[in-house]
Amino acid sequence: MPVVDASPASRRRVKVLQTVHRGDAMSVLVAIVGGLSAAGVVWVVATRHRQGVLKAASWLVVYGAVVLAVEHPQFATAYPARVLYPEADGFFFNDHARIHFFMAGIYSLIGLGVLVVVARTLLREGRRAGWFTVLGALVVGGSFDLVLGGIWYEHGSPLYGPFGVEQPEGFGWPLLYVYLFAWTAALVISYRPIFHQTARTDTSPATLVYPPTGSA
Numbered sequence: 001m002p003v004v005d006a007s008p009a010s011r012r013r014v015k016v017l018q019t020v021h022r023g024d025a026m027s028v029l030v031a032i033v034g035g036l037s038a039a040g041v042v043w044v045v046a047t048r049h050r051q052g053v054l055k056a057a058s059w060l061v062v063y064g065a066v067v068l069a070v071e072h073p074q075f076a077t078a079y080p081a082r083v084l085y086p087e088a089d090g091f092f093f094n095d096h097a098r099i100h101f102f103m104a105g106i107y108s109l110i111g112l113g114v115l116v117v118v119a120r121t122l123l124r125e126g127r128r129a130g131w132f133t134v135l136g137a138l139v140v141g142g143s144f145d146l147v148l149g150g151i152w153y154e155h156g157s158p159l160y161g162p163f164g165v166e167q168p169e170g171f172g173w174p175l176l177y178v179y180l181f182a183w184t185a186a187l188v189i190s191y192r193p194i195f196h197q198t199a200r201t202d203t204s205p206a207t208l209v210y211p212p213t214g215s216a
Contacts, residue, residue: 034174
């Protein structure tokens with residue numbers, strides 16, 4: 001009869017192996033979801049003239065916000081709440097840190113909600129304030145995300161290879177970076193309708209199509 005090693009060290013090794021295998025499966029799943037999400041951005045950009053450029057741009061901001069909510073705010077709330085992630089037990093050294101992390105995640109969701117409202121109103125109406133609000137969120141948030149990602153946790157991104165990171169830690173970059181792709185695309189396709197208003201033939205924000213039908 002085989003002898004089962006039930007020592008604490010053995011149980012820890014088993015738990016580590018289970019976590020590694022779960023991480024490998026999650027890595028593949030997240031890469032697939034990230035690829036499909038990026039394809040969704042491409043589809044919205046490709047069909048932007050059908051629904052109106054500004055409307056498409058506003059939906060790209062919403063799209064990116066939803067993807068981002070699954071990443072940073074989700075982790076910021078799920079870890080201190082000790083749900084979804086078994087390793088969250090013992091992650092925080094005291095409850096003071098837990099409440100601050102949790103509320104940071106809550107207010108991150110509120111901030112994304114405000115950005116969605118700005119996109120579906122100001123940006124969709126062709127107002128420059130909406131465009132610059134999205135640009136500010138992208139530049140400030142994206143810069144912190146990329147820089148601190150290279151310092152703390154790369155999410156497996158090959159982006160940091162030229163900076164001397166030979167084996168990026170973790171996984172998830174194909175999904176995490178979708179919001180950067182979506183918001184950049186929203187700003188690019190909405191730039192001409194917003195900043196070159198003389199080229200418009202239909203000034204109705206909800207149905208604006210640029211360039212005008214029949215033009216080059």
